[in-house]
Amino acid sequence: MDLGLFAQYVMNGLMLGMMYALVAVGFTLFFGVLDVIKFSHGDVLTVGAFTALATFAGLNVLGLKSQWFDLAIMLVLATLAMALLGMLIARYLVMPLRSAPPLNTLLITLMLGTVLRESVRLFYPQGANPKPFPALLPRSSIDLGEFNLRLDNVLMLAAGVAVIVGLQYLLNRTKLGLAIRAVAQDEETARTMGINFTAIVLVTFAIGSGLAAFAGVMDGLYYNEVNFGIGLYLGVVGFSAAIIGGLGSIYGAILGGFLFAGLQTVGTVMLPFASAYKDVFAFAVVIAIMAWRPTGLIREKISERV
Amino acid sequence: MIRTGKLATAGLTALAIALAVGVASAKDKVKVGFIGPLTGGVSVNGIGGRNSADLAVRLRNADAKAKYTYELVVLDDECKPNVAVQVATKMAADKDIIAAATHYCSSTAIATVDTYHKFGFPVIVWGAVLPDITYRNKYAEVHRVNGTMINQNDVNAELISKLGFKTVAVIHDTTDYGKGHNKYFSEALARIGKAKIVGTFGVTADQQDFAAELTKIKALNPDVIYFGGLTPIGVRIRSQMDKLGIKAVFDATSGIVSDAYIQGLGPLAEGTLAFREGAPTDKLPGGKFFMEKYNAQKYDNPPEAYGAFAFAAMSMILDSIEKVGPDRNKVIADLANVKNRPSIVGNITFDDHGQNTVAVITKYVVQDGKFTEWDESEYASGKRKLPGQK
Numbered sequence: 001m002d003l004g005l006f007a008q009y010v011m012n013g014l015m016l017g018m019m020y021a022l023v024a025v026g027f028t029l030f031f032g033v034l035d036v037i038k039f040s041h042g043d044v045l046t047v048g049a050f051t052a053l054a055t056f057a058g059l060n061v062l063g064l065k066s067q068w069f070d071l072a073i074m075l076v077l078a079t080l081a082m083a084l085l086g087m088l089i090a091r092y093l094v095m096p097l098r099s100a101p102p103l104n105t106l107l108i109t110l111m112l113g114t115v116l117r118e119s120v121r122l123f124y125p126q127g128a129n130p131k132p133f134p135a136l137l138p139r140s141s142i143d144l145g146e147f148n149l150r151l152d153n154v155l156m157l158a159a160g161v162a163v164i165v166g167l168q169y170l171l172n173r174t175k176l177g178l179a180i181r182a183v184a185q186d187e188e189t190a191r192t193m194g195i196n197f198t199a200i201v202l203v204t205f206a207i208g209s210g211l212a213a214f215a216g217v218m219d220g221l222y223y224n225e226v227n228f229g230i231g232l233y234l235g236v237v238g239f240s241a242a243i244i245g246g247l248g249s250i251y252g253a254i255l256g257g258f259l260f261a262g263l264q265t266v267g268t269v270m271l272p273f274a275s276a277y278k279d280v281f282a283f284a285v286v287i288a289i290m291a292w293r294p295t296g297l298i299r300e301k302i303s304e305r306v
Numbered sequence: 307m308i309r310t311g312k313l314a315t316a317g318l319t320a321l322a323i324a325l326a327v328g329v330a331s332a333k334d335k336v337k338v339g340f341i342g343p344l345t346g347g348v349s350v351n352g353i354g355g356r357n358s359a360d361l362a363v364r365l366r367n368a369d370a371k372a373k374y375t376y377e378l379v380v381l382d383d384e385c386k387p388n389v390a391v392q393v394a395t396k397m398a399a400d401k402d403i404i405a406a407a408t409h410y411c412s413s414t415a416i417a418t419v420d421t422y423h424k425f426g427f428p429v430i431v432w433g434a435v436l437p438d439i440t441y442r443n444k445y446a447e448v449h450r451v452n453g454t455m456i457n458q459n460d461v462n463a464e465l466i467s468k469l470g471f472k473t474v475a476v477i478h479d480t481t482d483y484g485k486g487h488n489k490y491f492s493e494a495l496a497r498i499g500k501a502k503i504v505g506t507f508g509v510t511a512d513q514q515d516f517a518a519e520l521t522k523i524k525a526l527n528p529d530v531i532y533f534g535g536l537t538p539i540g541v542r543i544r545s546q547m548d549k550l551g552i553k554a555v556f557d558a559t560s561g562i563v564s565d566a567y568i569q570g571l572g573p574l575a576e577g578t579l580a581f582r583e584g585a586p587t588d589k590l591p592g593g594k595f596f597m598e599k600y601n602a603q604k605y606d607n608p609p610e611a612y613g614a615f616a617f618a619a620m621s622m623i624l625d626s627i628e629k630v631g632p633d634r635n636k637v638i639a640d641l642a643n644v645k646n647r648p649s650i651v652g653n654i655t656f657d658d659h660g661q662n663t664v665a666v667i668t669k670y671v672v673q674d675g676k677f678t679e680w681d682e683s684e685y686a687s688g689k690r691k692l693p694g695q696k
Contacts (some may be wrong), residue, residue, distance in 0.1 A: 002525065005524075009518065012518055126569075129570065130537070130538050130541045132570055132571065132572055141551065143551065146525060148551040219514075223514065225541055230514060233514060268518035276508030276509060
């Protein structure tokens, strides 16, 4: 294969993997602290992307047209709004169901996801149509043979890496991170050590949902188009990525995200019978991996199910 | 007393008028039917079609030379196959109804062909475009005045070949709709033999990321990317083509002819090709006549894109009944021999499947944020050029 073409595939896969990983990290965080699977996660991403879009429209009305300033405001507003939404979901839907069977949480968040998705479709002006997302990053690109290296893609990848590194730092080097890890490991002990359990759960949901908003904005900038259905698919993929990586493990989620993107790219490039089956291929491999390692590629350090 | 007197006078007058009218139209009454989506998401098209069929009946009833007085029976298929089968059965089982103009939605038209065949009930489809409606079976009862996606793709392949493009990559969604487009386009292109297909890519109808497919296509370096599918993924593919620096012509189908396509892409939509069955009503041979008569009736809704076809279908049914009498079998026999029969949508010729073979197809190119008819565009006149156009 041509080297330039190969580089292009790698770049495509990295961008895709970064978005999957950001969503998967959210799933794994929620599972870590509460042992719940929150299926509305993908749709929170959609709402985040549309919040950013609405912010952009608002800024335009105000006459502010500076690219970087717009982007910063959009990111901050979308992230904060989704962090708040995540906390509300945790406080009023997930936590009250703690003593109920886990299936209830799964169902209620699945339904919430539908509500969020349909709300965007019905209440955002002409929400059923695909919406153009502004290209706010520099659009210059270098043509290296078959490889079209775009500056905006590089910036997005760098931002994604920065966010993940930041999250790692937060979890492993700060008091808050210590508290989150403590709650994830053992709720009872964490409580006796004076950790405010409710507050930590809410903060974790805020972080995970904020990450989803970031991924949503990134999705919009990458494709220059958003629609009410983006979160559904990203949610399913992100969830699968978190599972193959090992639910509860941050590194596992990231690994899972990039692995899934890689599988899809390989599926399209290598399979002779056209690309229609790339998802079939990717999910089939995921099933095989789950059969091989039911607890994921990277296991939680301390398994709760002794 | 005065009151009663007045009432009596009014009553008598009314009676006299009724008698007069009765005498004037001492013709046999014949019932004909119309089925379309009158409620739900596509109801504007159904109501436009209903009004147009109604117009055909009214004009005929006003015509002194007509042998019969016609009554239009209207039923609503809601664009749902299950509802369509019910109303089709109801209409076909009523022996007083001789023939009908039926269906705007492909899903309802294909669901009901067996019903019409079973009851021996002659119908003319006025709006649905799926080829299978006329071509899956060879039912003498089923006819269609509008074109199918076969005609659309023939015209598409012709234009691409005429413009001198040599290589085409095909992307289609994997629904029946997208697969149909792929099939008929590939066949038409092969028949003309000037351009060849370098790769075919099936994608899911809600796919978000096309980078891998498009990168593969970029390596194939085609002149044209043909897309068989609907607006949402059409927008994504066109926008991701740009990201990967692919400069090929984006050649699509009726599935993207909508404002949403242009709104979703902005300036990137420029130069996109698309094709659609039918034509803007004012471009049809009898379009002006039709619009004048339609406006004179002061209907609440415009006829929409397929109203003229509903009018043509109904007029054709009335012509047949005038000619052979109100008998289903005779009408079927008459419709089996339709060659160059004039109508407001142009001359109609049915092939052995009852499909109109000289269907009107309109070619579009996006120019300055609008779907412009190709022949009137600056691309056709040579003022602007598509990428790679000679």
